[in-house]
Amino acid sequence: MVISSWRLQRRWRRLQRPVATILIALGGVLLWARSNTPPATTPTVVAVADVAAGEIVEAADVTVVAWPADSHPPPAATSVEPIVGRRATAAIRAGEPLTDQRVVGPSLLARAGPDAVAVALPPDPLSGSGLVRAGDRVNLIGRTQSGTTRTLATAAPVLTVADQSGAVVAVPAAAVADIVEAAATDTIAMVLAQA
Numbered sequence: 136m137v138i139s140s141w142r143l144q145r146r147w148r149r150l151q152r153p154v155a156t157i158l159i160a161l162g163g164v165l166l167w168a169r170s171n172t173p174p175a176t177t178p179t180v181v182a183v184a185d186v187a188a189g190e191i192v193e194a195a196d197v198t199v200v201a202w203p204a205d206s207h208p209p210p211a212a213t214s215v216e217p218i219v220g221r222r223a224t225a226a227i228r229a230g231e232p233l234t235d236q237r238v239v240g241p242s243l244l245a246r247a248g249p250d251a252v253a254v255a256l257p258p259d260p261l262s263g264s265g266l267v268r269a270g271d272r273v274n275l276i277g278r279t280q281s282g283t284t285r286t287l288a289t290a291a292p293v294l295t296v297a298d299q300s301g302a303v304v305a306v307p308a309a310a311v312a313d314i315v316e317a318a319a320t321d322t323i324a325m326v327l328a329q330a
């Protein structure tokens with residue numbers, strides 16, 4: 136028995152609507168499933184309040200949020216333990232993901248040596264440039280009252296840096312008087328040293 140093209144066309148016309156309806160419904164289900172699938176996330180510590188440079192980060196200042204995994208900053212902390220109770224190395228803004236490099240604890244000064252003390256330095260072009268961060272090491276060069284220039288401290292660890300207030304550096308206690316004198320007369324310069 137030969138099936139004519141007319142009969143095939145007639146059968147196809149009967150099937151067109153149900154096939155089209157099934158395909159449209161399937162497409163709708165796939166779109167719905169894709170839009171309702173939650174994106175992959177990573178726990179990330181985020182500041183919920185502004186914290187000024189040098190202030191202690193409190194538990195109320197931070198929270199852990201589900202951050203989209205495809206835009207998660209790799210060094211961001213995933214729990215609050217390495218952040219809470221430590222000092223902000225620079226101003227922290229609400230909504231900012233935090234890393235352990237944004238805060239320092241008392242252990243940073245302790246690691247500088249048993250006779251190390253923290254000394255504040257005025258704003259300096261190098262500290263304001265963004266090149267110096269907490270944990271970096273700097274040499275301090277100063278001018279004496281006689282006008283000669285000399286190295287006041289070498290490989291001093293930077294504890295905190297802020298654009299407007301300068302830097303806090305750990306230095307040997309024996310060098311503090313010369314460093315404070317040079318800082319008071321604005322004749323001190325910070326030089327970034329190799330780690």
